[in-house]
Amino acid sequence: MQIFIVEDQVVQRDKLIEMANELISEHDYPFELNPVTEPVAILNEIKKFDPPNIYFLDIDLQSHKSGIDFALEIRELDVHGYIIFITSLTDKLYEIVEQYITPAAYVIKHESNILLSKSDIAFALQSVSGREKLRESTDIYTFMVGADEERLPYDDILYFETIPRTKKITLYTRNGIYTIVDFLKNVKESLSGHSQFSGVNSYLVNLNNVVSIDRKNGVIILVDDIKIHAGRRVINTIYKQFQELNRP
Structure with a gap:
């Protein structure tokens, strides 16, 4: 997992890098500090790494974009990324909440006591580490709906479907429907270690909730009599994986 630091005051940035490196070594976190620190370059660098990543971001950037504007651009590229705001102005926190950025933590600049910073x-990195361990070790799918973090057991997921010509996905569950701002390929990657999820084209289906597949008529029948009507390639691929999963 990459750590990006966006702080335009060189002394502050160097100190932050030093402290982050110390904490990574002390706790053996699986994090790596990325050398790219220029905001526009970071937006390109993000695309090289699997999400989520960590972003320490100064709210009060002295550039043509505010830290909050830059955070919104990061959120477009890394929906589940951990944004950690750096600020000396606590009143800025209300503005952040209004922007629906949902930061993971805050770092307050304590000019007179660097140990407080x-x-x-340390708290921010510990929080990220804990959330990642929970995400990886439990059968819980975590996603954002607006400013809210939602958590669903895998067993409740029926399927995901891409919304054409948008960066959005519809998630169908046993208890409701959600719209998620993300690419389906990112969801597929995050669930790639779980064999019950079968993805092809614009679908990702939870095979554990598939009751039967009507190949002749191109229909996948799930629990609660939910039906997916799909083309031959989707049907054949999911049928094959469904058979493999349920093979004695």
Whole structure:
């Protein structure tokens, strides 16, 4: 997991890098500091790495874009990324909430006591590490709907479907329907270690909730009599994986 640091005050940035490196070594976190620090370059660099990643971001950037504007651009590229805001102005926190950025944590600049800033950074990295361990070790799917984090057991997921010509997905569950701002390929990657999810074209189906597949008529029948009507390639691919999953 990459750590990007966006802080235009060189002294502050160098100190933040030093403290982050110390904490990574002390706790053996699986994080790596990325050398790219220029905002526009970071937006290109993000695309090289699997999400989510970590972003320490100064709210008060002295550039043509505010830190909050830049955070919104990051959120477009890394929907589940961990944004950690750096600020000396606590009143800015209300503006963040209004923008629906949902940061993972805050680091307050304590000019007179650098150790207090380090404790904020330590808390932020510990929080990210804990959330990642939980995400990887439990059969819970975590996603954002607006400013809210939703958590669903895998067993409740029926299927995902791309919304054409948008960066959005519809998630169908046993208890409701959600619209997620993300690409289906990112969801497929995040669930790639779970064999019950079968993805092809614009679908990702939970095979554990498939009751039967009518290949002749091109219909996947799920629990609660939910039906997916799809083309031959989708039907054949999911049928094959469904058979493999349920093979004695």
